[in-house]
Amino acid sequence: MVNANSLRDDQAAGLRRLFGHQDARTVAFMAAEPCGLGALLARTAYVLAAGGREVILVDERVGSASLISAFGATPGQEVYDVLLGDCSLDRALIPVAPLIRLLGAHRAASALVPGEDGPGNALPSMFQRLTCEADFVLVDALSRRDAVVSAVSRQARHWVVATPARPESVTRAYALIKRIAREQGRTRFHLTVTGARRPEDARAIFGNMRQVAADHLGVDLKALPMEMDHLAGSLLNDMKAEARTAPPDRQGRAAAGLELLHSMV
16 A cells, blocks of 8 residues: 555655756766775765665775675666766666665766766756756765776765875875866865764864865865764755756756645645
8 A cells, every 4th residue: 555645755855856946066086005985985975864865876986895795786787878878867876765765877987088988968957857857966985096087986076085194194185185286176075084983083183184285285184073973964065056957857847846845844
């Protein structure tokens, strides 16, 4: 038997996606070394979803370190297949929990050369579509020795570098920021410090790195602090949203459904 309240909630959520949210955020997370980033993003997604926010996790990794593995999902078609026209974006999105969907992107992150003509030309419009599907689009970026940020991750407005609180790890994180800044012209980053024993330790690490990055790299570094074991509060409060509208195919239907949406919420 179908639960009427559940059905109404599903209809309301679908209509919200139809109209587009006003506070979408696209964020790419990267690290110079393994630091439990996938698990951190999974916890963050759960907390955001518990607060009624829709989340799409874009997974550039494969194997045990991937978000697909963390959620126990079965790998399927991904970003590269969508770009080649082999499947729709809706088919590539994998529901893994209420209000949370996964989108595999390992092949696209590995094969597409940033700035090169080809299938990657469609990435901006794909990400625009994603921002009309969810409140947050969070990319777990592939770690590369050459520090090149993938064509997929480059679609995110915000870039976050995560680092453990160990001195040698902080040094590697700074080196990553330095290389990206010099080779790819990026001048704005966020920094997340994981595994700090006390909040003041994380603040001290951030303060030191922010000063050095400003003085030597001309980089504007902002903090993205941990709350308990997630980043949900910081993402909601410390990052600017994207300006967006519903795609043309949704705009006409949005007006027709507005009264129905109001009757459900």
